[in-house]
Amino acid sequence: MTIYYWLTFLSEEDCQIALDRINSNCGFPNACGTYQWDVVHKAYEQDLWFIGNPSENGYSQPCGSFTYGQIMDGVINYTLANSDPSWWPPDED
Numbered sequence: 001m002t003i004y005y006w007l008t009f010l011s012e013e014d015c016q017i018a019l020d021r022i023n024s025n026c027g028f029p030n031a032c033g034t035y036q037w038d039v040v041h042k043a044y045e046q047d048l049w050f051i052g053n054p055s056e057n058g059y060s061q062p063c064g065s066f067t068y069g070q071i072m073d074g075v076i077n078y079t080l081a082n083s084d085p086s087w088w089p090p091d092e093d
Contacts, residue, residue, distance in 0.1 A: 006051070006083065007052070007053050011047075017077075018077070019040060021075050022037045032063035037051065037071075038052040044089045046086070046087065058070070
C-alpha cells in the first residue's frame with residue numbers, strides 16, 4: 001500500500017478551501033490548542049500548492065477523534081502525492 005503524504009492542488013484557492021474544510025471537519029481551532037490542520041505550502045517555482053494528507057488511521061486527541069473519512073468529507077479538487085524534490089528550493093551551501 002502506498003502512503004501519500006500530501007494533498008496537492010492546482011490553485012492556492014482550492015488548497016485553502018480544502019484546508020478550511022478539514023479545519024471545520026475537525027473542529028479546529030480547539031480547546032487542546034490545535035489551531036489548524038496545516039498551512040498551505042507552495043511548490044518552488046511551480047503552480048502547485050499542498051497540505052498534509054491525514055493518516056489513513058485518522059486523527060485522535062483528547063478534544064476529539066476523527067476517521068480519515070470524517071476529516072476528508074467534502075474535500076475536493078486534490079491529487080494525492082508524495083514529496084517531490086522539485087517542490088523545495090535548492091540548498092544554498
